[in-house]
Amino acid sequence: xxxxxxxxxxxxxxxxxxAVLHTAAPAVAATGVAQATPQTTTPHTTPLTxxxxxDDPAGGLTLPEILDADGHRxxxxxxxxxxxxxxxxxxxxxCILLDLSLPDASARTPGTTANGSANGAVSGAVGTVNAAxxxxxxxxxxxxxxxxxxxxxxxxxxxxxxxxxxxxxxxVRVGAQDFLFRDxxxxxxxxxxxxxxxxxxxxxxxxxxxxxxxxxxxxxxxxERGLLPTPLLEGSDLRFAARYRPGRSRALLGGxxxxxxxxxxxxxxxxxxxxxxxxxxxxALGVELRxxxxxLTLAGLCGDDLLATLQEVLEVERPCEExxxxxxxxxxxxxxxRAGLCLAGHPAPLISRPGRRARLLPYENxxxxxxxxxxxxxxxxxxxxxxxxxxxxxTDGLIEGRIGEGKERLGQDGxxxxxxxxxxxxxxxxxxxxxxxxxxxxxxGGELTDDxxxxxxxxAEG
Numbered sequence: 001x002x003x004x005x006x007x008x009x010x011x012x013x014x015x016x017x018x019a020v021l022h023t024a025a026p027a028v029a030a031t032g033v034a035q036a037t038p039q040t041t042t043p044h045t046t047p048l049t050x051x052x053x054x055d056d057p058a059g060g061l062t063l064p065e066i067l068d069a070d071g072h073r074x075x076x077x078x079x080x081x082x083x084x085x086x087x088x089x090x091x092x093x094x095c096i097l098l099d100l101s102l103p104d105a106s107a108r109t110p111g112t113t114a115n116g117s118a119n120g121a122v123s124g125a126v127g128t129v130n131a132a133x134x135x136x137x138x139x140x141x142x143x144x145x146x147x148x149x150x151x152x153x154x155x156x157x158x159x160x161x162x163x164x165x166x167x168x169x170x171x172v173r174v175g176a177q178d179f180l181f182r183d184x185x186x187x188x189x190x191x192x193x194x195x196x197x198x199x200x201x202x203x204x205x206x207x208x209x210x211x212x213x214x215x216x217x218x219x220x221x222x223x224e225r226g227l228l229p230t231p232l233l234e235g236s237d238l239r240f241a242a243r244y245r246p247g248r249s250r251a252l253l254g255g256x257x258x259x260x261x262x263x264x265x266x267x268x269x270x271x272x273x274x275x276x277x278x279x280x281x282x283x284a285l286g287v288e289l290r291x292x293x294x295x296l297t298l299a300g301l302c303g304d305d306l307l308a309t310l311q312e313v314l315e316v317e318r319p320c321e322e323x324x325x326x327x328x329x330x331x332x333x334x335x336x337x338r339a340g341l342c343l344a345g346h347p348a349p350l351i352s353r354p355g356r357r358a359r360l361l362p363y364e365n366x367x368x369x370x371x372x373x374x375x376x377x378x379x380x381x382x383x384x385x386x387x388x389x390x391x392x393x394x395t396d397g398l399i400e401g402r403i404g405e406g407k408e409r410l411g412q413d414g415x416x417x418x419x420x421x422x423x424x425x426x427x428x429x430x431x432x433x434x435x436x437x438x439x440x441x442x443x444x445g446g447e448l449t450d451d452x453x454x455x456x457x458x459x460a461e462g
Contacts, residue, residue: 049075049092050194053085053147054099054159074191082143086150095155095194098176100167102143140167141174148175153205155197159185177201227253227287229294231260236268238336241456243433247278247397247449254451255282256395257290261297266334269297272393272455273327274346281319288317289325289370302331303342303380311370324371328393332385336459339391341381345369347399347412350392350419351385358392358419360412387461390428392419397450401440410443429456 077093079085081102089096147156158171158179168179177197180190231240246254255275262268271293275282292313296306307327314325326346332339341349343366352358367378385391399415402408410418415436422435433454441448 048094048194048198049077050095050097051085051088051093052076052078052097052099053080053082053102053143054078055080055102074194082146082150085147089151089154093154094198095157096147096151097157097159097180097194098144098147100141100143100158100160100164100171141171144171144174144176153201155194155201157193157197229257229259229290233260233262233268235266236262237459238268238332239429239458239460241430241433241458243430243437243452243454245397245437245448245452246283247451253283253287254278255286256397256451256453257286258393258453258455259290259294260455260457261294263298263300268332268336268457269302269329270332270391270393270455270457271297271327271329272346272395272453273325274395274397274451274453275325276323278451282323285314285317285319285323285325289314289327293329303329303340304378307342307344307367307370307378308376311376314371318371321371324369326369326396330383330391330393332391332457336461337385337387339383339385341383342378343367344378345372347394347396350394350416351383352390352392352419352423353386354388358416358423360416385459388459390432390456390458392433393455393457395451395453397448397452398437398440398454400450401444401448403443405445410440415440429458432456 077088079088085096144156144158156176158168158176159182160168160171160179162181162183168181171179177200178193180193228244231242233240240260242258244254244256244258246256255277256273257275258270258272260268260270271290273286273289273293275286275289289310292310293306296309301309306329310327314323324345327342327344328346328349329342330339330349341361343363345366345368348360348363348366350358350360361383362381365379365381368376394415399410399412401410403410403414418436418439419432422432422439427435433456437452437454440452
């Protein structure tokens with residue numbers, strides 16, 4: 001038989017003899033504002049609680065006995081208005097049943113005039129005309145909108161009359177999980193509607209979080225792609241190729257960085273660097289150093305002066321004093337036959353020429369990594385390139401991969417041998433870089449754990 005909605009204190013399942021409903025949804029974290037979050041746990045039993053919002057002080061609204069899937073009684077709690085409902089909206093409430101016949105279930109939209117009713121309540125009609133003949137628009141679902149505002153993570157059912165189908169359907173469009181007709185209410189229907197509404201709300205939240213995650217990933221990808229450099233080589237006869245693989249899973253940008261620009265005097269400047277670490281902070285610092293390098297290079301700095309200024313930038317921008325960065329810079333003369341080389345704790349570039357085996361450029365007297373020693377110096381070494389050549393700059397991620405299952409690393413000597421094998425096959429440019437990175441991954445037995453950046457500048461005489 002129907003039982004009235006209880007108005008006494010909410011009793012526990014143990015006190016009332018009520019059973020519990022088996023749920024298996026994960027807990028949902030609070031959003032940081034003062035609002036309740038529906039209680040969900042792992043597949044242990046949890047009490048299912050329904051909060052009913054209706055204002056009949058005589059208890060005219062009665063609900064049939066509500067049973068869960070196992071035939072046990074579901075706990076009920078009632079509120080006479082939205083203020084009381086907000087107070088009763090504790091974390092153990094799973095679902096809200098809102099009576100749309102509440103006096104404040106509809107109200108004037110902002111900016112309209114009152115309809116002159118004695119108690120100030122506005123009728124549920126779409127609009128009224130007051131004594132002065134002024135039209136009044138009505139928001140018929142104000143109470144529902146307020147419930148959704150104070151309980152954004154709770155399932156919400158609305159209760160209305162059978163002849164109010166349009167408003168019931170609109171309530172679902174606004175955000176309710178389902179609607180019920182007052183005259184057709186029975187225990188089985190209400191129990192099923194509650195369980196359906198709770199699960200649908202959980203699915204909606206999961207879908208929203210998934211869509212939000214995908215959107216954030218797309219935005220991050222666009223941002224990271226925008227932070228990768230575009231070489232400025234207009235007017236130069238050098239060919240440019242690059243490969244970049246961050247060590248972080250699903251990232252597009254790591255702590256390695258590179259850039260290439262041509263200054264007005266015809267000199268081509270190239271740079272490659274590596275911030276220690278693999279996280280987003282290191283990636284951000286790498287971007288800052290790259291942008292600073294480009295600006296300083298275009299302003300006319302080179303060699304030791306440029307690296308000393310970059311060290312100042314790093315010391316200011318790094319999150320802690322333990323962070324350092326290695327760097328290799330080359331400045332290729334306008335005729336393309338010679339270059340200046342500066343190394344700041346970074347592996348030496350590799351040069352290949354027709355008819356000769358590829359080899360590393362001399363790297364004696366290199367300076368320390370940026371951020372290690374105050375007032376450090378970085379000597380610039382002059383290097384003869386010749387007429388036709390390819391110069392490869394790389395980060396240590398390419399040479400620190402393992403060879404097979406042992407502890408042996410590829411190393412610089414192994415990399416030189418690998419490059420020579422690919423050159424003997426006739427590979428060059430993008431194909432050479434792709435084959436080299438792919439082989440390093442194969443030798444490692446999978447993805448390389450460190451960031452990898454490789455830049456190839458090539459010149460053909462005549």
